[in-house]
Every structure is written in C-alpha cells, then in structure tokens.
Amino acid sequence: MTILQSPLPKADALQAIRQRCGAAALVAPADAAGRRISPGGDLLAAVPLLRPAGTDEVAFMVRQVQAAGGALVPLGGASGLAGGLKPVTGQEWYLSLERMRAIEEIDPVSRIVVVQAGVVLQTLQDAVAEQGLLFAVDLGARGSATVGGLVATNAGGERVLRFGMMREQVLGLEVVLADGTVLDLMDRVLKNNAGFDLKQLFIGSEGTLGIVTRAVLRLRSAFAGHDAAFLSLRSLADLPRVLTRLEAGLGGTLSAFELMWPEFLQTMTEGAGAQHRMPLGPGAAGYLLVEAEGGNPETDATRFMAVLEQLLEDGVIADAAVAQSEAERRAFWALRNDIARLILTWSPLVAFDVSVPIAQMSSYVDDTRAALCLRWPLARLLVFGHVADNNLHLVVTLGADTAAQSTAVGDVVYAGVRARRGSISAEHGIGLDKRDALAISRPQEVMALMRQLKRWLDPRALLNPGKVI
Numbered sequence: 211m212t213i214l215q216s217p218l219p220k221a222d223a224l225q226a227i228r229q230r231c232g233a234a235a236l237v238a239p240a241d242a243a244g245r246r247i248s249p250g251g252d253l254l255a256a257v258p259l260l261r262p263a264g265t266d267e268v269a270f271m272v273r274q275v276q277a278a279g280g281a282l283v284p285l286g287g288a289s290g291l292a293g294g295l296k297p298v299t300g301q302e303w304y305l306s307l308e309r310m311r312a313i314e315e316i317d318p319v320s321r322i323v324v325v326q327a328g329v330v331l332q333t334l335q336d337a338v339a340e341q342g343l344l345f346a347v348d349l350g351a352r353g354s355a356t357v358g359g360l361v362a363t364n365a366g367g368e369r370v371l372r373f374g375m376m377r378e379q380v381l382g383l384e385v386v387l388a389d390g391t392v393l394d395l396m397d398r399v400l401k402n403n404a405g406f407d408l409k410q411l412f413i414g415s416e417g418t419l420g421i422v423t424r425a426v427l428r429l430r431s432a433f434a435g436h437d438a439a440f441l442s443l444r445s446l447a448d449l450p451r452v453l454t455r456l457e458a459g460l461g462g463t464l465s466a467f468e469l470m471w472p473e474f475l476q477t478m479t480e481g482a483g484a485q486h487r488m489p490l491g492p493g494a495a496g497y498l499l500v501e502a503e504g505g506n507p508e509t510d511a512t513r514f515m516a517v518l519e520q521l522l523e524d525g526v527i528a529d530a531a532v533a534q535s536e537a538e539r540r541a542f543w544a545l546r547n548d549i550a551r552l553i554l555t556w557s558p559l560v561a562f563d564v565s566v567p568i569a570q571m572s573s574y575v576d577d578t579r580a581a582l583c584l585r586w587p588l589a590r591l592l593v594f595g596h597v598a599d600n601n602l603h604l605v606v607t608l609g610a611d612t613a614a615q616s617t618a619v620g621d622v623v624y625a626g627v628r629a630r631r632g633s634i635s636a637e638h639g640i641g642l643d644k645r646d647a648l649a650i651s652r653p654q655e656v657m658a659l660m661r662q663l664k665r666w667l668d669p670r671a672l673l674n675p676g677k678v679i
Contacts, residue, residue: 364376
C-alpha cells in the first residue's frame with residue numbers, strides 16, 4: 211500500500227530554501243513576473259523563481275519543490291522557439307542557473323572545457339578563443355543561450371555540417387534527477403564504451419528527464435581564416451551537385467551551406483527599414499551563403515576561389531559574390547541572421563523548423579507552397595535554412611487569419627514532411643508547441659518507450675511537465 215503524504219506548504223518550502231541557500235537563491239514572485247521565457251515576448255507569471263549557486267543547491271531545491279507538490283521548469287537563456295518554458299499545470303516553479311556561470315577549466319592539451327550549465331555561449335566562445343581554441347556550436351542567440359539550454363535542446367546552428375549538433379560536442383554531464391539524485395557522468399575522454407552512455411538520455415530531452423548542471427565539452431583548434439561567398443543558382447535541382455563539388459574541392463573545410471529562397475533576400479534588402487544590400491542580382495532560383503574555415507588563410511583563399519571559378523565555368527552556379535574583408539563576411543551573415551527584420555516584415559506569422567532529404571527539398575517547398583495557396587489564396591511562404599543538414603525554416607503568413615489557422619497550416623506543412631520521412635523538428639525541439647505533432651516523426655512504439663522513460667525517471671512529472679510527450 212502506498213501512503214501519500216500531504217504536500218509541504220509552498221511558504222514552508224520557500225523558507226527552507228532561503229535558510230539553506232540564502233536570500234540570493236530566491237526571486238520574489240512579484241519580481242520574477244515579467245522575465246521573458248521566449249524570444250517572441252512571452253513573459254513569466256508571478257511564480258517562484260529559484261537561483262541555485264551550485265549543484266548541491268539544485269538537488270536541495272528539487273526535493274523541496276517535489277515536497278511542496280510543485281513542478282519545476284529549468285530556465286536557460288529563454289531563446290528557445292518551441293514553447294519549452296511555457297507553464298502547463300499552473301503549479302510550475304522556475305529554476306535559473308544564472309548564478310552557475312563558472313568556466314571551471316580549459317584544457318588545451320586534451321582540448322576540453324569544463325563549465326557550469328549557466329555559462330552563456332558567447333562567453334564560452336570568447337574564453338576558449340583566448341587560448342587559440344574553438345567551441346564549434348554557433349547560433350544567432352549566442353549572446354543569451356546557455357550551455358544547459360544548448361544541451362537540453364541538442365542545439366544545432368551554423369556549423370552542424372562540419373561538426374555536428376550539440377550532442378557531438380558533449381563528453382560528459384552532471385545531471386540532477388527528479389528525486390534530487392546527482393548523476394556524475396562527467397567523462398573527459400572522447401572514446402568511452404564503458405556500458406550505457408546515459409548522458410545521451412538527457413541531451414535533447416528539454417529538461418523533462420533531469421536538470422543539467424555541469425558539462426565537459428569538446429574543443430577544436432581555432433580557425434586562422436574564413437572565406438565566405440554568396441552564390442546564385444539557376445535551378446534548385448543543382449543544389450546537391452553544388453554541395454558535392456564544394457565538399458570535395460574544399461578538402462573538408464566547408465563549414466556552412468545556407469540556402470535562401472528569393473523571398474528571403476527580398477525581405478532583407480527591400481522596403482522601408484531595410485539595412486542590408488542585395489549581394490547578387492535578382493532572378494535566381496535560390497541563393498547560397500557558403501563559408502569555408504581553415505588553418506592557412508592564403509592557400510585556403512586560393513583554393514576557395516578556384517573552386518568557385520570552376521563552378522561558374524561549368525555553369526553549376528550562375529554568379530558569385532566573395533567577401534573581400536571581414537566586414538563583408540560579417541555583413542553576409544548579418545543578412546542571413548536578421549530574424550528581427552523577418553518577424554517585423556512578415557507578422558503575423560507561424561514558423562516551422564523541419565528536416566527533409568536534400569534531393570527532395572525543392573519539390574517539398576513547391577508542393578507546400580501550392581497546397582497553402584490552394585487552401586488560402588492570400589498565403590505567403592518564405593523559406594531558408596541549413597540545407598546541408600537537411601534543415602529548412604518555413605515562415606507562413608495568411609494575414610489576419612494566421613493565428614486562428616496555425617494548426618491547419620501546420621497540417622499542410624507537415625504533410626510533405628511525413629511523405630518524405632522527414633522530421634517536424636530539425637533543431638528547435640518539441641516543447642509544448644509541437645508536442646501534439648510529434649507522432650508524425652516518431653512511430654507509436656517509440657512514443658510508448660519515451661513515455662515509459664519519463665515515468666521511470668520522473669514518476670510525479672516534476673520536471674518541465676507537459677513538454678515533448
């Protein structure tokens with residue numbers, strides 16, 4: 211027989227946390243209200259916000275929240291795009307690791323870094339760069355995204371083609387489970403086949419299985435040179451050939467291969483308030499931003515130019531604009547990453563982050579555009595993405611009806627994903643926003659096992675309830 215204990219009053223739990231961890235570990239609900247929990251402007255309600263200073267405090271807080279009958283949502287940089295921080299039960303407390311931002315060790319020989327999970331990505335990048343090293347994951351939210359959030363969402367970004375997603379950068383983790391148990395998985399070696407690799411359970415789990423508190427991450431040697439160019443395509447059917455030729459010709463230095471449909475370039479370079487210039491002439495079927503990063507600036511630049519010239523000579527690409535300076539290279543990336551301009555110009559909108567095979571991308575976009583316009587004649591579609599990683603970002607607007615029709619729009623967008631055995635989430639995760647669509651990408655047997663793992667590790671649904679499954 212199971213004896214159920216009455217929940218500890220919330221005030222008592224808060225008092226216990228204050229006594230154990232100090233006043234700095236608590237933010238009053240009234241002060242917590244208004245903190246952002248998404249880039250789009252969702253705000254935190256007046257709920258308890260906990261700020262531990264170490265793993266032992268995280269474990270203590272987890273036990274207190276559980277005793278009080280609450281639920282706990284780990285709060286990172288609030289840069290996620292899948293509703294992973296939204297409250298569901300009304301009993302949520304939030305836990306921020308903003309006081310756990312120590313870079314504990316940089317080992318240039320083993321090329322690893324040991325960090326607390328609250329470290330901001332850009333801070334990490336800058337710290338290792340001072341020692342001639344590189345942390346390979348990079349994305350537009352580098353100034354706010356934290357290591358814990360990157361691990362929890364298995365973040366992707368702009369170098370996945372070459373280095374893989376966050377999962378490939380993690381050697382070890384420290385994780386607090388739903389009962390307060392601390393798992394020491396802080397391995398420091400690249401090759402390790404000693405039993406089950408349990409850290410993989412928590413990478414990409416979006417805080418539903420455990421709270422990441424520390425990590426051991428891989429580093430690489432910093433690049434000495436960066437060569438970037440915008441390319442225009444006569445036909446999207448040439449996309450696979452361009453990728454193959456670049457990868458072969460650049461000797462493994464290709465780091466980015468970003469495709470933008472014409473609507474994207476028009477949005478960024480035309481109309482009131484546009485701050486970017488068109489790198490190439492209009493009329494192309496699509497535009498590519500490619501970047502190669504290597505260790506010898508002179509020979510790398512020569513090889514880069516030779517590959518592009520051969521692509522032009524063979525008619526594989528229509529035109530090319532090569533960055534002649536670091537300022538021009540940054541300008542190319544600023545155009546690609548100006549999501550604020552996109553939101554301002556296309557709102558109201560609904561956005562999607564999908565994966566489909568590269569050879570089927572053009573047909574997928576054409577079919578999706580046609581299906582949207584057939585159902586909503588005023589529909590507009592904008593597409594861009596990390597296509598070498600199979601990843602497309604789609605933005606749809608129907609005008610005033612966009613919000614009311616967002617679920618129906620999702621059905622249209624995901625129909626082509628399902629037909630091509632793709633994924634409804636390439637890099638943004640599932641969160642709350644995509645939870646009901648997850649079965650499109652996962653068979654029922656897989657869904658059942660995921661639910662079993664959640665029940666086993668978190669039987670009371672303490673951690674980020676209602677997300678993913």
